[in-house]
Amino acid sequence: MSSLQKEAAAFTDLILEVFQLNxxxxxxxxxLSAPAGLTSARWQVLGVIDHGPATVAAVARTMGLARQSVQQTADALVDDGFVAYVDNPHHQRAKLLSLTTAGRRALRKVEAAHAAWANRLGASLAxxxxxxALEGVRAARLRLEKDLTPEEGARET
Structure with missing residues (x-):
């Protein structure tokens, strides 16, 4: 790391801290989600489609994940009765994921646990x-998004 400039070293430290935080x-x-029969990944998918039915590809884009990993999670959620595939009026083959009653109930249970947890942890930090921290992480994310856009092209070092 001795060849990194001061700013690059600080950015690398931020990256490592964010990885640990993640x-x-x-x-x-x-x-938080286990008592509702979920995992973090399943909770995230339910959280996305809580706003309305969406395709697996749309969920993956929203979450910044590969479609294949979201597909596996979605299929498991369907198998467990938390979501259902429904017809998509805009695309014959790409079904929409929609919350079931059991999925909505599980999501609300996790949201309540999350609120109590976030209140406790949030109150312990200035x-x-x-x-x-939010401002810094958001600025880094926005800059990285700009760096990765096709118009800009990914920067090579």
Whole structure:
């Protein structure tokens, strides 16, 4: 890392911290969602389609994941009765994922657990610190999105 400039080293430190945070958030999400029969991945898919039925591809785009991984999760959710495939009026083959009553009930249970957890953790951190962290992570995400857009092209080092 000695060849990295100061800013590049700081950005790399941010990346590593976000990776660690992501792993911990997935563990916490698994704990929060397990009583409802879900995992973090399943919770995320239900959260996306709670806003309305969507194709697996649309869910994957929203979550920033590969369609194949979301397809596996969606199929498991269907098998467990949390979602159903319904006809898509805009596309004959690409079915829409739609929440079932059991899926909506499970999602609400996880949302209640999440609210209590987020209230507890959020209250333990200074509001200014949270706001600054959010601003920094959002700025990094937006810059990375811009860097990866086809118009810009991915930057090579």
């Amino acid at each position: 792993g911990l958030l997935l563990q916490a999400g698994d704990r 509001p200014g610190l949270l706001a600054a």
